[in-house]
Amino acid sequence: MVERSILELGRVRLGGTRRDALDEARTLAQHAENWGYKRLWVAEHHNMPTVTTAATSLVIAHIAAGTSRIRVGAGGIMLPNHSPYVIAEQFGTLENLFPGRIDLGLGRAPGTDQLTLRALRRDPGNAENFPQDVLELQAFLAPAQPGQRIEAVPGSGTNIPLWILGSSLFGAQLAAELGLPYGFASHFAPGSLDQALAIYRTRFKPSEQQARPHALVGVNIIAAETDAEARFLATSQQMSFANLVRGARQLTQPPIADIDSYWSPQEKAHAGQMLGCSIIGDADTVRRGIDALLERTQADELMIVSDMFDAAKRLRSFEIIAQIMEA
Known part of the structure:
Protein backbone atom coordinates (compact mmCIF):
# COMPACT_ATOMS: atom_id res chain seq x y z
CA MET A 1 0.00 0.00 0.00
CA VAL A 2 1.22 3.49 -0.84
CA GLU A 3 1.89 5.46 2.31
CA ARG A 4 0.12 8.77 2.89
CA SER A 5 1.55 11.74 4.72
CA ILE A 6 0.89 15.46 5.24
CA LEU A 7 2.88 18.64 4.68
CA GLU A 8 1.87 21.40 7.12
CA LEU A 9 2.81 25.07 6.78
CA GLY A 10 0.87 26.42 9.75
CA ARG A 11 -0.89 28.96 7.55
CA VAL A 12 -2.49 32.00 9.17
CA ARG A 13 -5.89 32.78 7.75
CA LEU A 14 -7.57 36.17 7.57
CA GLY A 15 -9.27 36.78 10.94
CA GLY A 16 -7.16 34.14 12.68
CA THR A 17 -4.01 34.39 14.79
CA ARG A 18 -0.59 32.81 14.58
CA ARG A 19 -1.40 30.78 17.69
CA ASP A 20 -4.55 29.52 15.94
CA ALA A 21 -2.42 28.30 13.04
CA LEU A 22 -0.02 26.43 15.31
CA ASP A 23 -2.80 24.83 17.31
CA GLU A 24 -4.70 23.85 14.17
CA ALA A 25 -1.54 22.11 12.94
CA ARG A 26 -1.48 20.02 16.11
CA THR A 27 -5.21 19.28 15.86
CA LEU A 28 -4.70 18.09 12.29
CA ALA A 29 -1.91 15.76 13.43
CA GLN A 30 -4.15 14.32 16.15
CA HIS A 31 -6.81 13.46 13.59
CA ALA A 32 -4.27 12.33 11.01
CA GLU A 33 -2.76 9.63 13.20
CA ASN A 34 -6.25 8.18 13.67
CA TRP A 35 -6.82 8.30 9.91
CA GLY A 36 -3.70 6.28 9.19
CA TYR A 37 -1.33 8.97 7.95
CA LYS A 38 2.32 7.92 8.23
CA ARG A 39 3.91 11.28 9.01
CA LEU A 40 3.29 15.01 9.25
CA TRP A 41 6.09 17.35 8.28
CA VAL A 42 6.49 21.09 8.68
CA ALA A 43 8.54 23.28 6.37
CA GLU A 44 11.05 25.99 7.15
CA HIS A 45 10.08 29.34 5.64
CA HIS A 46 11.14 32.80 6.79
CA ASN A 47 9.66 36.29 6.46
CA MET A 48 6.27 35.01 5.30
CA PRO A 49 3.40 36.50 7.34
CA THR A 50 1.07 33.64 6.49
CA VAL A 51 3.46 30.81 7.51
CA THR A 52 4.25 30.03 11.17
CA THR A 53 6.80 27.20 10.83
CA ALA A 54 10.04 29.22 10.70
CA ALA A 55 11.25 27.83 14.06
CA THR A 56 10.78 24.36 12.63
CA SER A 57 12.12 22.23 15.50
CA LEU A 58 9.89 24.08 18.00
CA VAL A 59 6.79 23.52 15.86
CA ILE A 60 7.68 19.83 15.58
CA ALA A 61 7.88 19.62 19.39
CA HIS A 62 4.49 21.33 19.71
CA ILE A 63 2.87 18.84 17.34
CA ALA A 64 4.66 15.75 18.64
CA ALA A 65 3.67 16.61 22.23
CA GLY A 66 0.01 16.50 21.23
CA THR A 67 0.22 13.15 19.43
CA SER A 68 1.41 9.64 20.24
CA ARG A 69 2.00 7.62 17.06
CA ILE A 70 2.34 9.68 13.90
CA ARG A 71 5.88 10.51 12.80
CA VAL A 72 6.64 14.22 12.90
CA GLY A 73 9.49 15.94 11.16
CA ALA A 74 10.91 18.61 8.92
CA GLY A 75 9.99 18.85 5.30
CA GLY A 76 12.39 20.36 5.39
CA ILE A 77 15.17 22.05 7.24
CA MET A 78 16.97 24.35 4.81
CA LEU A 79 20.43 23.18 5.79
CA PRO A 80 22.41 26.11 4.29
CA ASN A 81 20.69 28.31 6.88
CA HIS A 82 22.17 26.33 9.78
CA SER A 83 25.20 24.68 11.24
CA PRO A 84 24.88 20.87 10.88
CA TYR A 85 26.04 20.62 14.49
CA VAL A 86 23.17 22.76 15.79
CA ILE A 87 20.62 20.79 13.75
CA ALA A 88 22.04 17.55 15.19
CA GLU A 89 21.56 18.97 18.70
CA GLN A 90 18.02 20.17 17.99
CA PHE A 91 16.77 17.01 16.32
CA GLY A 92 18.64 14.80 18.74
CA THR A 93 16.69 16.54 21.48
CA LEU A 94 13.44 15.88 19.61
CA GLU A 95 14.34 12.22 19.14
CA ASN A 96 15.07 11.80 22.84
CA LEU A 97 11.76 13.45 23.74
CA PHE A 98 9.73 11.55 21.10
CA PRO A 99 11.72 8.37 20.36
CA GLY A 100 11.15 6.66 17.04
CA ARG A 101 8.90 9.41 15.70
CA ILE A 102 11.22 12.09 14.29
CA ASP A 103 12.17 12.58 10.62
CA LEU A 104 14.66 15.06 9.21
CA GLY A 105 14.14 16.16 5.62
CA LEU A 106 16.85 18.43 4.23
CA GLY A 107 16.66 21.06 1.51
CA ARG A 108 19.30 23.12 -0.26
CA ALA A 109 17.23 26.25 -0.96
CA PRO A 110 17.22 29.11 1.58
CA GLY A 111 13.44 29.09 1.98
CA THR A 112 13.40 32.88 1.91
CA ASP A 113 14.52 36.00 0.05
CA GLN A 114 18.06 37.35 -0.13
CA LEU A 115 17.39 40.20 2.32
CA THR A 116 16.11 37.78 4.95
CA LEU A 117 19.07 35.51 4.29
CA ARG A 118 21.29 38.39 5.35
CA ALA A 119 19.20 38.78 8.51
CA LEU A 120 19.86 35.08 9.20
CA ARG A 121 23.59 35.92 8.97
CA ARG A 122 24.06 33.29 6.28
CA ASP A 123 26.14 33.37 3.12
CA PRO A 124 24.19 32.50 -0.07
CA GLY A 125 27.24 30.48 -1.10
CA ASN A 126 26.55 28.00 1.71
CA ALA A 127 24.25 26.10 -0.63
CA GLU A 128 27.32 24.89 -2.51
CA ASN A 129 28.38 22.97 0.61
CA PHE A 130 25.08 21.12 0.91
CA PRO A 131 26.40 17.59 0.14
CA GLN A 132 29.22 17.97 2.65
CA ASP A 133 26.85 19.42 5.25
CA VAL A 134 24.52 16.44 4.86
CA LEU A 135 27.41 14.06 5.50
CA GLU A 136 28.57 16.10 8.48
CA LEU A 137 25.08 16.08 9.96
CA GLN A 138 24.80 12.34 9.39
CA ALA A 139 28.09 11.84 11.23
CA PHE A 140 26.96 13.92 14.20
CA LEU A 141 23.79 11.78 14.47
CA ALA A 142 25.77 8.54 14.36
CA PRO A 143 27.26 6.95 17.50
CA ALA A 144 30.25 8.87 18.85
CA GLN A 145 33.58 7.26 18.03
CA PRO A 146 36.49 6.73 20.44
CA GLY A 147 38.55 9.88 20.61
CA GLN A 148 35.88 12.01 18.97
CA ARG A 149 36.37 15.49 20.42
CA ILE A 150 33.15 17.13 19.22
CA GLU A 151 29.93 15.29 20.01
CA ALA A 152 26.39 16.49 19.36
CA VAL A 153 24.58 15.93 22.66
CA PRO A 154 21.91 14.57 22.71
CA GLY A 155 22.07 13.93 18.96
CA SER A 156 24.84 11.36 18.79
CA GLY A 157 23.66 7.79 18.41
CA THR A 158 20.11 8.74 17.45
CA ASN A 159 20.58 7.90 13.74
CA ILE A 160 17.51 9.98 12.87
CA PRO A 161 16.33 9.11 9.34
CA LEU A 162 17.53 11.71 6.85
CA TRP A 163 15.71 12.58 3.64
CA ILE A 164 16.86 14.65 0.69
CA LEU A 165 14.17 17.04 -0.57
CA GLY A 166 14.12 19.08 -3.72
CA SER A 167 12.46 20.26 -6.90
CA SER A 168 15.39 19.79 -9.28
CA LEU A 169 17.66 17.05 -10.55
CA PHE A 170 20.41 17.94 -8.07
CA GLY A 171 18.51 16.57 -5.08
CA ALA A 172 17.62 13.39 -6.95
CA GLN A 173 21.26 12.77 -7.80
CA LEU A 174 22.43 13.43 -4.24
CA ALA A 175 19.76 11.23 -2.66
CA ALA A 176 20.69 8.41 -5.03
CA GLU A 177 24.41 8.78 -4.35
CA LEU A 178 23.96 8.80 -0.56
CA GLY A 179 21.32 6.06 -0.55
CA LEU A 180 18.67 8.19 1.17
CA PRO A 181 14.92 8.51 0.65
CA TYR A 182 13.94 11.32 -1.69
CA GLY A 183 11.03 13.76 -1.63
CA PHE A 184 10.11 15.81 -4.71
CA ALA A 185 8.30 19.12 -4.20
CA SER A 186 5.79 18.70 -7.02
CA HIS A 187 3.16 20.49 -4.93
CA PHE A 188 4.70 23.79 -6.06
CA ALA A 189 7.35 22.94 -8.70
CA PRO A 190 6.26 19.90 -10.70
CA GLY A 191 8.25 20.58 -13.87
CA SER A 192 11.08 18.06 -13.36
CA LEU A 193 9.10 15.44 -11.45
CA ASP A 194 9.36 12.54 -13.91
CA GLN A 195 13.01 13.10 -14.81
CA ALA A 196 14.04 13.49 -11.16
CA LEU A 197 12.35 10.25 -10.12
CA ALA A 198 13.94 8.38 -13.01
CA ILE A 199 17.41 9.63 -12.08
CA TYR A 200 16.88 8.80 -8.42
CA ARG A 201 15.79 5.24 -9.09
CA THR A 202 18.36 4.37 -11.74
CA ARG A 203 21.33 5.78 -9.82
CA PHE A 204 20.34 4.71 -6.31
CA LYS A 205 23.10 3.13 -4.21
CA PRO A 206 21.96 1.13 -1.15
CA SER A 207 23.10 2.50 2.20
CA GLU A 208 22.96 1.54 5.84
CA GLN A 209 19.79 3.63 6.22
CA GLN A 210 18.02 2.68 2.99
CA ALA A 211 18.32 -0.61 1.13
CA ARG A 212 16.18 0.43 -1.83
CA PRO A 213 14.82 3.67 -3.30
CA HIS A 214 11.91 5.34 -1.55
CA ALA A 215 10.29 8.14 -3.54
Whole structure:
Protein backbone atom coordinates (compact mmCIF):
# COMPACT_ATOMS: atom_id res chain seq x y z
CA MET A 1 0.00 0.00 0.00
CA VAL A 2 1.22 3.49 -0.84
CA GLU A 3 1.89 5.46 2.31
CA ARG A 4 0.12 8.77 2.89
CA SER A 5 1.55 11.74 4.72
CA ILE A 6 0.89 15.46 5.24
CA LEU A 7 2.88 18.64 4.68
CA GLU A 8 1.87 21.40 7.12
CA LEU A 9 2.81 25.07 6.78
CA GLY A 10 0.87 26.42 9.75
CA ARG A 11 -0.89 28.96 7.55
CA VAL A 12 -2.49 32.00 9.17
CA ARG A 13 -5.89 32.78 7.75
CA LEU A 14 -7.57 36.17 7.57
CA GLY A 15 -9.27 36.78 10.94
CA GLY A 16 -7.16 34.14 12.68
CA THR A 17 -4.01 34.39 14.79
CA ARG A 18 -0.59 32.81 14.58
CA ARG A 19 -1.40 30.78 17.69
CA ASP A 20 -4.55 29.52 15.94
CA ALA A 21 -2.42 28.30 13.04
CA LEU A 22 -0.02 26.43 15.31
CA ASP A 23 -2.80 24.83 17.31
CA GLU A 24 -4.70 23.85 14.17
CA ALA A 25 -1.54 22.11 12.94
CA ARG A 26 -1.48 20.02 16.11
CA THR A 27 -5.21 19.28 15.86
CA LEU A 28 -4.70 18.09 12.29
CA ALA A 29 -1.91 15.76 13.43
CA GLN A 30 -4.15 14.32 16.15
CA HIS A 31 -6.81 13.46 13.59
CA ALA A 32 -4.27 12.33 11.01
CA GLU A 33 -2.76 9.63 13.20
CA ASN A 34 -6.25 8.18 13.67
CA TRP A 35 -6.82 8.30 9.91
CA GLY A 36 -3.70 6.28 9.19
CA TYR A 37 -1.33 8.97 7.95
CA LYS A 38 2.32 7.92 8.23
CA ARG A 39 3.91 11.28 9.01
CA LEU A 40 3.29 15.01 9.25
CA TRP A 41 6.09 17.35 8.28
CA VAL A 42 6.49 21.09 8.68
CA ALA A 43 8.54 23.28 6.37
CA GLU A 44 11.05 25.99 7.15
CA HIS A 45 10.08 29.34 5.64
CA HIS A 46 11.14 32.80 6.79
CA ASN A 47 9.66 36.29 6.46
CA MET A 48 6.27 35.01 5.30
CA PRO A 49 3.40 36.50 7.34
CA THR A 50 1.07 33.64 6.49
CA VAL A 51 3.46 30.81 7.51
CA THR A 52 4.25 30.03 11.17
CA THR A 53 6.80 27.20 10.83
CA ALA A 54 10.04 29.22 10.70
CA ALA A 55 11.25 27.83 14.06
CA THR A 56 10.78 24.36 12.63
CA SER A 57 12.12 22.23 15.50
CA LEU A 58 9.89 24.08 18.00
CA VAL A 59 6.79 23.52 15.86
CA ILE A 60 7.68 19.83 15.58
CA ALA A 61 7.88 19.62 19.39
CA HIS A 62 4.49 21.33 19.71
CA ILE A 63 2.87 18.84 17.34
CA ALA A 64 4.66 15.75 18.64
CA ALA A 65 3.67 16.61 22.23
CA GLY A 66 0.01 16.50 21.23
CA THR A 67 0.22 13.15 19.43
CA SER A 68 1.41 9.64 20.24
CA ARG A 69 2.00 7.62 17.06
CA ILE A 70 2.34 9.68 13.90
CA ARG A 71 5.88 10.51 12.80
CA VAL A 72 6.64 14.22 12.90
CA GLY A 73 9.49 15.94 11.16
CA ALA A 74 10.91 18.61 8.92
CA GLY A 75 9.99 18.85 5.30
CA GLY A 76 12.39 20.36 5.39
CA ILE A 77 15.17 22.05 7.24
CA MET A 78 16.97 24.35 4.81
CA LEU A 79 20.43 23.18 5.79
CA PRO A 80 22.41 26.11 4.29
CA ASN A 81 20.69 28.31 6.88
CA HIS A 82 22.17 26.33 9.78
CA SER A 83 25.20 24.68 11.24
CA PRO A 84 24.88 20.87 10.88
CA TYR A 85 26.04 20.62 14.49
CA VAL A 86 23.17 22.76 15.79
CA ILE A 87 20.62 20.79 13.75
CA ALA A 88 22.04 17.55 15.19
CA GLU A 89 21.56 18.97 18.70
CA GLN A 90 18.02 20.17 17.99
CA PHE A 91 16.77 17.01 16.32
CA GLY A 92 18.64 14.80 18.74
CA THR A 93 16.69 16.54 21.48
CA LEU A 94 13.44 15.88 19.61
CA GLU A 95 14.34 12.22 19.14
CA ASN A 96 15.07 11.80 22.84
CA LEU A 97 11.76 13.45 23.74
CA PHE A 98 9.73 11.55 21.10
CA PRO A 99 11.72 8.37 20.36
CA GLY A 100 11.15 6.66 17.04
CA ARG A 101 8.90 9.41 15.70
CA ILE A 102 11.22 12.09 14.29
CA ASP A 103 12.17 12.58 10.62
CA LEU A 104 14.66 15.06 9.21
CA GLY A 105 14.14 16.16 5.62
CA LEU A 106 16.85 18.43 4.23
CA GLY A 107 16.66 21.06 1.51
CA ARG A 108 19.30 23.12 -0.26
CA ALA A 109 17.23 26.25 -0.96
CA PRO A 110 17.22 29.11 1.58
CA GLY A 111 13.44 29.09 1.98
CA THR A 112 13.40 32.88 1.91
CA ASP A 113 14.52 36.00 0.05
CA GLN A 114 18.06 37.35 -0.13
CA LEU A 115 17.39 40.20 2.32
CA THR A 116 16.11 37.78 4.95
CA LEU A 117 19.07 35.51 4.29
CA ARG A 118 21.29 38.39 5.35
CA ALA A 119 19.20 38.78 8.51
CA LEU A 120 19.86 35.08 9.20
CA ARG A 121 23.59 35.92 8.97
CA ARG A 122 24.06 33.29 6.28
CA ASP A 123 26.14 33.37 3.12
CA PRO A 124 24.19 32.50 -0.07
CA GLY A 125 27.24 30.48 -1.10
CA ASN A 126 26.55 28.00 1.71
CA ALA A 127 24.25 26.10 -0.63
CA GLU A 128 27.32 24.89 -2.51
CA ASN A 129 28.38 22.97 0.61
CA PHE A 130 25.08 21.12 0.91
CA PRO A 131 26.40 17.59 0.14
CA GLN A 132 29.22 17.97 2.65
CA ASP A 133 26.85 19.42 5.25
CA VAL A 134 24.52 16.44 4.86
CA LEU A 135 27.41 14.06 5.50
CA GLU A 136 28.57 16.10 8.48
CA LEU A 137 25.08 16.08 9.96
CA GLN A 138 24.80 12.34 9.39
CA ALA A 139 28.09 11.84 11.23
CA PHE A 140 26.96 13.92 14.20
CA LEU A 141 23.79 11.78 14.47
CA ALA A 142 25.77 8.54 14.36
CA PRO A 143 27.26 6.95 17.50
CA ALA A 144 30.25 8.87 18.85
CA GLN A 145 33.58 7.26 18.03
CA PRO A 146 36.49 6.73 20.44
CA GLY A 147 38.55 9.88 20.61
CA GLN A 148 35.88 12.01 18.97
CA ARG A 149 36.37 15.49 20.42
CA ILE A 150 33.15 17.13 19.22
CA GLU A 151 29.93 15.29 20.01
CA ALA A 152 26.39 16.49 19.36
CA VAL A 153 24.58 15.93 22.66
CA PRO A 154 21.91 14.57 22.71
CA GLY A 155 22.07 13.93 18.96
CA SER A 156 24.84 11.36 18.79
CA GLY A 157 23.66 7.79 18.41
CA THR A 158 20.11 8.74 17.45
CA ASN A 159 20.58 7.90 13.74
CA ILE A 160 17.51 9.98 12.87
CA PRO A 161 16.33 9.11 9.34
CA LEU A 162 17.53 11.71 6.85
CA TRP A 163 15.71 12.58 3.64
CA ILE A 164 16.86 14.65 0.69
CA LEU A 165 14.17 17.04 -0.57
CA GLY A 166 14.12 19.08 -3.72
CA SER A 167 12.46 20.26 -6.90
CA SER A 168 15.39 19.79 -9.28
CA LEU A 169 17.66 17.05 -10.55
CA PHE A 170 20.41 17.94 -8.07
CA GLY A 171 18.51 16.57 -5.08
CA ALA A 172 17.62 13.39 -6.95
CA GLN A 173 21.26 12.77 -7.80
CA LEU A 174 22.43 13.43 -4.24
CA ALA A 175 19.76 11.23 -2.66
CA ALA A 176 20.69 8.41 -5.03
CA GLU A 177 24.41 8.78 -4.35
CA LEU A 178 23.96 8.80 -0.56
CA GLY A 179 21.32 6.06 -0.55
CA LEU A 180 18.67 8.19 1.17
CA PRO A 181 14.92 8.51 0.65
CA TYR A 182 13.94 11.32 -1.69
CA GLY A 183 11.03 13.76 -1.63
CA PHE A 184 10.11 15.81 -4.71
CA ALA A 185 8.30 19.12 -4.20
CA SER A 186 5.79 18.70 -7.02
CA HIS A 187 3.16 20.49 -4.93
CA PHE A 188 4.70 23.79 -6.06
CA ALA A 189 7.35 22.94 -8.70
CA PRO A 190 6.26 19.90 -10.70
CA GLY A 191 8.25 20.58 -13.87
CA SER A 192 11.08 18.06 -13.36
CA LEU A 193 9.10 15.44 -11.45
CA ASP A 194 9.36 12.54 -13.91
CA GLN A 195 13.01 13.10 -14.81
CA ALA A 196 14.04 13.49 -11.16
CA LEU A 197 12.35 10.25 -10.12
CA ALA A 198 13.94 8.38 -13.01
CA ILE A 199 17.41 9.63 -12.08
CA TYR A 200 16.88 8.80 -8.42
CA ARG A 201 15.79 5.24 -9.09
CA THR A 202 18.36 4.37 -11.74
CA ARG A 203 21.33 5.78 -9.82
CA PHE A 204 20.34 4.71 -6.31
CA LYS A 205 23.10 3.13 -4.21
CA PRO A 206 21.96 1.13 -1.15
CA SER A 207 23.10 2.50 2.20
CA GLU A 208 22.96 1.54 5.84
CA GLN A 209 19.79 3.63 6.22
CA GLN A 210 18.02 2.68 2.99
CA ALA A 211 18.32 -0.61 1.13
CA ARG A 212 16.18 0.43 -1.83
CA PRO A 213 14.82 3.67 -3.30
CA HIS A 214 11.91 5.34 -1.55
CA ALA A 215 10.29 8.14 -3.54
CA LEU A 216 7.91 10.58 -1.89
CA VAL A 217 5.86 12.88 -4.13
CA GLY A 218 4.27 16.11 -2.93
CA VAL A 219 0.77 16.75 -4.27
CA ASN A 220 -2.00 19.29 -3.69
CA ILE A 221 -5.29 17.51 -3.02
CA ILE A 222 -8.48 19.30 -2.06
CA ALA A 223 -11.37 16.92 -1.47
CA ALA A 224 -14.96 17.81 -0.63
CA GLU A 225 -18.46 16.38 -0.91
CA THR A 226 -18.87 17.65 -4.48
CA ASP A 227 -16.60 18.74 -7.31
CA ALA A 228 -18.11 22.22 -7.18
CA GLU A 229 -17.43 22.63 -3.48
CA ALA A 230 -13.84 21.43 -3.88
CA ARG A 231 -13.21 23.88 -6.72
CA PHE A 232 -14.64 26.67 -4.56
CA LEU A 233 -12.45 25.75 -1.57
CA ALA A 234 -9.38 25.54 -3.82
CA THR A 235 -9.62 29.23 -4.70
CA SER A 236 -7.96 30.16 -1.38
CA GLN A 237 -4.80 28.33 -2.42
CA GLN A 238 -5.03 29.72 -5.93
CA MET A 239 -5.21 33.26 -4.53
CA SER A 240 -2.17 32.53 -2.34
CA PHE A 241 -0.16 31.50 -5.39
CA ALA A 242 -1.38 34.52 -7.35
CA ASN A 243 -0.20 36.70 -4.48
CA LEU A 244 3.15 34.89 -4.53
CA VAL A 245 3.51 35.71 -8.22
CA ARG A 246 2.66 39.35 -7.44
CA GLY A 247 5.11 39.52 -4.56
CA ALA A 248 2.22 40.38 -2.24
CA ARG A 249 2.26 39.07 1.33
CA GLN A 250 -1.28 38.35 2.48
CA LEU A 251 -2.93 36.00 4.93
CA THR A 252 -4.93 33.06 3.58
CA GLN A 253 -8.13 34.48 2.09
CA PRO A 254 -11.68 33.07 2.19
CA PRO A 255 -12.66 31.25 -1.01
CA ILE A 256 -14.40 33.16 -3.79
CA ALA A 257 -16.93 32.15 -6.42
CA ASP A 258 -14.92 33.25 -9.47
CA ILE A 259 -11.14 32.89 -9.30
CA ASP A 260 -10.76 34.44 -12.77
CA SER A 261 -11.97 37.72 -11.31
CA TYR A 262 -8.95 37.67 -8.97
CA TRP A 263 -5.97 36.84 -11.15
CA SER A 264 -4.83 38.07 -14.53
CA PRO A 265 -4.28 35.63 -17.43
CA GLN A 266 -0.53 35.91 -16.86
CA GLU A 267 -0.86 35.23 -13.14
CA LYS A 268 -3.19 32.33 -13.87
CA ALA A 269 -0.65 30.81 -16.26
CA HIS A 270 2.25 31.24 -13.84
CA ALA A 271 0.35 29.98 -10.79
CA GLY A 272 -1.15 27.22 -12.89
CA GLN A 273 2.32 25.90 -13.68
CA MET A 274 3.22 25.84 -9.98
CA LEU A 275 -0.07 24.14 -9.14
CA GLY A 276 0.10 21.73 -12.05
CA CYS A 277 0.25 18.71 -9.75
CA SER A 278 -3.14 19.26 -8.10
CA ILE A 279 -6.18 17.07 -7.61
CA ILE A 280 -9.46 18.83 -6.79
CA GLY A 281 -12.89 17.25 -6.48
CA ASP A 282 -15.21 14.84 -4.73
CA ALA A 283 -14.18 11.35 -3.64
CA ASP A 284 -14.52 9.81 -7.11
CA THR A 285 -12.61 12.62 -8.81
CA VAL A 286 -9.84 12.51 -6.21
CA ARG A 287 -9.62 8.73 -6.48
CA ARG A 288 -9.11 8.93 -10.23
CA GLY A 289 -6.53 11.68 -9.79
CA ILE A 290 -4.55 9.71 -7.21
CA ASP A 291 -4.66 6.58 -9.37
CA ALA A 292 -3.33 8.54 -12.35
CA LEU A 293 -0.55 10.14 -10.31
CA LEU A 294 0.55 6.81 -8.86
CA GLU A 295 0.49 5.17 -12.28
CA ARG A 296 2.63 8.02 -13.61
CA THR A 297 5.15 8.21 -10.77
CA GLN A 298 5.06 4.79 -9.06
CA ALA A 299 5.50 6.79 -5.85
CA ASP A 300 6.10 4.92 -2.61
CA GLU A 301 4.48 7.71 -0.63
CA LEU A 302 2.33 10.77 -1.25
CA MET A 303 2.85 13.87 0.88
CA ILE A 304 -0.39 15.78 0.68
CA VAL A 305 -1.01 19.50 0.90
CA SER A 306 -4.67 20.38 1.40
CA ASP A 307 -4.48 24.13 1.71
CA MET A 308 -7.75 25.93 2.35
CA PHE A 309 -9.30 28.62 4.51
CA ASP A 310 -11.86 26.73 6.61
CA ALA A 311 -10.21 24.53 9.27
CA ALA A 312 -13.15 22.12 9.50
CA LYS A 313 -13.35 21.72 5.73
CA ARG A 314 -9.61 21.08 5.68
CA LEU A 315 -9.95 18.29 8.23
CA ARG A 316 -12.77 16.80 6.16
CA SER A 317 -10.57 16.92 3.07
CA PHE A 318 -7.83 14.91 4.77
CA GLU A 319 -10.43 12.45 6.06
CA ILE A 320 -11.81 11.87 2.56
CA ILE A 321 -8.31 11.40 1.17
CA ALA A 322 -7.49 8.87 3.90
CA GLN A 323 -10.65 6.89 3.13
CA ILE A 324 -9.79 6.83 -0.58
CA MET A 325 -6.20 5.71 -0.05
CA GLU A 326 -7.18 3.11 2.53
CA ALA A 327 -9.54 1.57 0.03
